[in-house]
Amino acid sequence: MRVLTEEALRVEFKKDIPEKYIVNEDLIVTPAARQYLKEKNVEFIVKRENTEKEDECKEDEFEFKEIRIPEGKITPKYISYYSGGAFEQKPEYMTHLFGNKLVYKDDPRIIFRGKLDSLQSEILELQHLSYVKDVEKLSMELQEVLEYVREILRCEVLSEEYSREKLFGLTEGELRDMSHFPKKYFGVGHILPHYKMDEIMLKLNSLRSSSREVELAAVKAFKKENGIERVDIIKALNRLSSGIYILMCKYKAGEYR
Known part of the structure; x- marks a missing residue:
């Protein structure tokens, strides 16, 4: 069975x-391949075996849904994302990228997801510390950071556009301005971390x-030969680091007391 x-x-x-x-209808086309054709503005056409006519795919067929298998065909249990080869059992050194598509566990996309997972763990640990030390307002703002990160992970896994525009009610421009000019907004200069800082500030850093x-x-993970994919996610992560720095400035300025 051929896979594109x-x-x-x-x-x-x-x-x-x-x-x-143009492809024959018995060819399995991966969701990533469909998305790539869409991004390149290539008209995708499936040639039906039982007609002379070439039928154009509907737009929603580009969405990341279960692959449509022609009647009578057997769906492989697992498919290599790299080669299209089929597996009856999932190799221990591979994991799911999406659906039944497998990649190596050190694939850059999987490493990226692992980094997001670790970041969530750090947020939760700091939330707990803030709660124990009765800095409830910081705990609540860290909850917003946690939800922001979880949404990034969800959009990456489901190949959806990251559309959240604000963090702490601030636009991208406001986040950038506040993080660049903390003296103007919080009355404190830029923070140079040192060992005498308290535990919350060190963990924020x-x-x-x-x-x-x-x-x-x-x-x-998203760097390709012809450019960068998922600029929306990279942009969101850039905003995130600015947002966390703003929390540091607010903490130093005493806004959580």
Whole structure:
């Protein structure tokens, strides 16, 4: 059974991107391949075996849904995202990218998801510390940070656009301005971390640096030969580190007392 993957299309389109791409209906086309065709504005056409006519796919067929298998065909239990090869059992060294598509556990996308998972753990630990130390307002704002990160992960896994525009009610421009000019907004200068800071401030700083690591992991995961995919996620992560730095400035300014 033949499977058309995003990687195969990238190789095929390396020299020239066609206006139309025609496949037989017995070819399995992965969701990533469909999305890639859509991004390149390539008209995707399925040639039906029982007619002479070429039927154009509907727009919603590009969505990340279960792959449509022609009648009488057997759906492989697992499929390699890289080669399209089928597996009866999931190898221990592979994991799900989406659906039944498997990648190596050190695939950049999986590493990125792991970084997001670790970031959530750090947020929860700091939330608990803030709660124990009776800094409830910070705990609540960290909850918003947690939901922000969880939404990034959900959108990445489901291949949805990240559309959340604000954090703490602040726009991208406001987050950037406040993080660049803390003296203007909070009456404190830029923070240079040191060992005499209290535990909450040190953990906020760790959270900020971890968010930067997640952003770098995202760039590595979505960097392709012809540019960067998922700019929406990378942009959201850039806003996140600014937001966490603002929490540091607010804490230093005594706004949580």
